[in-house]
Amino acid sequence: MPSRKTVKRFLMLILSTFAVFLLSACSSEQFIVLNPKGPVGEVQANLIFVSFLVLMIVIIPVLLLFFFIVYRYRDKPGNKSPYKPEWDDNVKLEVVWWGIPIILIAILSILTVRDTLVLQGPPSEDVEPITIQVTSLDWKWLFQYPEEDIATVNYLKIPVDTPVQFELTSDAPINSFWIPQLGGQRYSLPGKSSTLWLEAEEAGTYYGTANNFSGDGFTEMNFDVSTVPDADFDKWVEEVKATNQPFTMEDYQELVKPSIVGVSAYSSIPPNLFEFIVDKNGGKYYKSNNHTEQFDNSRQLELGN
Numbered sequence: 615m616p617s618r619k620t621v622k623r624f625l626m627l628i629l630s631t632f633a634v635f636l637l638s639a640c641s642s643e644q645f646i647v648l649n650p651k652g653p654v655g656e657v658q659a660n661l662i663f664v665s666f667l668v669l670m671i672v673i674i675p676v677l678l679l680f681f682f683i684v685y686r687y688r689d690k691p692g693n694k695s696p697y698k699p700e701w702d703d704n705v706k707l708e709v710v711w712w713g714i715p716i717i718l719i720a721i722l723s724i725l726t727v728r729d730t731l732v733l734q735g736p737p738s739e740d741v742e743p744i745t746i747q748v749t750s751l752d753w754k755w756l757f758q759y760p761e762e763d764i765a766t767v768n769y770l771k772i773p774v775d776t777p778v779q780f781e782l783t784s785d786a787p788i789n790s791f792w793i794p795q796l797g798g799q800r801y802s803l804p805g806k807s808s809t810l811w812l813e814a815e816e817a818g819t820y821y822g823t824a825n826n827f828s829g830d831g832f833t834e835m836n837f838d839v840s841t842v843p844d845a846d847f848d849k850w851v852e853e854v855k856a857t858n859q860p861f862t863m864e865d866y867q868e869l870v871k872p873s874i875v876g877v878s879a880y881s882s883i884p885p886n887l888f889e890f891i892v893d894k895n896g897g898k899y900y901k902s903n904n905h906t907e908q909f910d911n912s913r914q915l916e917l918g919n
Contacts, residue, residue: 647794651820651841652813653737654797661729668718733797736777737813743777746770747888750782750789750802750824752872753831758883764854765861765880767869770839773847774817780810785870785891790826793839799825805897807888814841834874855881863887 648663650656736743747758757766772778782791784802792799793812800810814820824835842850861880866887869875884890 651795651816654733654812655795657729658798665722736811738777741776743779745779747781748791749891750784750786751870752786752829753835754875755837758888762851763882765883768837768877771850772841773844774814774841777813782808783892787828789824789828792825793820793822795820805895807892817841831874854879
């Protein structure tokens with residue numbers, strides 16, 4: 615039987631390790647999701663923090679009681695703990711250990727639903743948004759700017775303080791589009807079009823990635839997101855148009871093949887390419903304007919051929 619001193623040292627070691635783990639999780643430098651750079655990321659980081667505090671209301675007392683019970687009721691000579699072989703119920707205790715978790719789950723549910731509904735629209739309603747169409751491929755990202763009529767592969771550039779409506783699909787296995795400091799992930803699905811609103815409040819370069827396993831090369835599906843002032847964004851669009859080749863359907867058919875490629879840009883894109891990608895995988899594209907205008911699954915697309 616270990617001595618009392620040994621048991622105390624063991625308990626202190628466990629508690630110290632747990633404390634270090636909790637404190638390390640609060641480092642925004644190592645955990646970039648806790649260092650948001652936009653209104654969507656900030657709402658979600660606050661939800662994570664509040665959820666953490668609420669869960670600690672349950673976890674910390676449970677762990678403390680666990681160690682207390684192990685120590686207090688351990689097998690030892692002279693243990694004077696009462697022996698109650700017929701005891702099997704305590705209404706007050708059951709109200710506590712069922713009531714508190716139910717209340718906490720209700721609080722977490724309300725907060726999560728509230729913040730989820732808030733993030734369904736543009737973060738800044740008084741600013742004209744831009745649209746970027748995102749297609750996940752094996753193993754790269756295609757980004758189309760339909761309003762600017764340009765495209766990039768494996769990198770993004772967006773204006774600061776401007777809501778961005780990302781329309782997502784996949785021409786490969788299911789994947790997940792994620793820019794941790796700007797907001798949470800959203801799945802890209804073959805034959806489906808989903809929407810994700812994000813916005814950057816500071817100029818800089820942020821990490822983007824695929825957050826869902828999609829084959830051998832999925833770990834290379836990382837991309838930089840450069841956020842710049844409006845004037846610099848407009849200048850960049852003009853540079854892309856002036857210094858790069860158009861993106862053709864032949865280029866797309868080559869790009870869609872499983873491969874790992876670098877970054878590139880194109881001065882124009884085939885009309886209706888995003889709709890074509892959704893349609894070819896058995897879906898029907900719905901325009902991003904409240905998803906009310908249905909893309910005609912039967913019409914023939916003129917895609918620059």
